[in-house]
Amino acid sequence: SGKLVYYLRHAMPIIIVMPECPPILNEWQCGEWVADLSEIGNALTRIASDYENYSLRARRTYDALFNFSAAFDRLMQAADPKSAC
Numbered sequence: 001s002g003k004l005v006y007y008l009r010h011a012m013p014i015i016i017v018m019p020e021c022p023p024i025l026n027e028w029q030c031g032e033w034v035a036d037l038s039e040i041g042n043a044l045t046r047i048a049s050d051y052e053n054y055s056l057r058a059r060r061t062y063d064a065l066f067n068f069s070a071a072f073d074r075l076m077q078a079a080d081p082k083s084a085c
Helices: 003-009 023-028 037-049 051-065 069-079
Strands: 014-017 031-034
Touching: 003 014, 003 051, 014 037, 023 031, 023 051, 031 037, 037 051
Parallel strands: 014 031
Antiparallel strands: none
């Protein structure tokens, strides 16, 4: 549904609920993983205690993995016949 990308684009740390920790959280540390809904409160507490850094890492994750605008701009410049000279 795009919510993950939306949250990261707006520098909002994420909480992922699933049986195993997804690689994005291990690598980018942009949020918290919980295996059960009952653990969300503790995850929120951890994020709140270091929100600035979680937020910074969330935005970095978006820029590195999901922000295609810079690459798209380069593609459009390369396709522009005026820039071929």
